[in-house]
Amino acid sequence: MPLSEHEQRLLEQMERALYAEDPKFATSLRSGAGAKASRGRAAFGVLVLLAGVTLLMLGAILPLIALGVAGFIVMIVGATLAYLGLRGRPAAPAAEGDGAPEAAPSAGTSTSTGTPRRAPKQSSGFMDRLEDRWRKRRDDGPQ
Numbered sequence: 001m002p003l004s005e006h007e008q009r010l011l012e013q014m015e016r017a018l019y020a021e022d023p024k025f026a027t028s029l030r031s032g033a034g035a036k037a038s039r040g041r042a043a044f045g046v047l048v049l050l051a052g053v054t055l056l057m058l059g060a061i062l063p064l065i066a067l068g069v070a071g072f073i074v075m076i077v078g079a080t081l082a083y084l085g086l087r088g089r090p091a092a093p094a095a096e097g098d099g100a101p102e103a104a105p106s107a108g109t110s111t112s113t114g115t116p117r118r119a120p121k122q123s124s125g126f127m128d129r130l131e132d133r134w135r136k137r138r139d140d141g142p143q
Contacts, residue, residue, distance in 0.1 A: 038085045045082030
């Protein structure tokens, strides 16, 4: 079910507010091509893990300690590959013009050297504004 025009505007406003309040966190939440999990790497890691379990079991069944130790090491490598494949890589920092929402300019947000500076705290917090909008929307309702 697609979002209504009003809901899309609210979502865009929330995105801009998030970028304005914490751009590093907002960038880390972006899902880009580099941030997606690699299912192939995770599947390969599971296969390596199973091979390590097999080697460990063979080392226990046949009295070969070296084979058991090798199996354990292969298990660790397989588990690491599976974990890294499922976790994915962190998103690259957003470059200018890549579609990231721009924060609305406000007075006093940068110094004369061009380094960004946090805007002063407003009396009404971000969550308070969202709650007010939700109440207004609920009160207005479909007519």
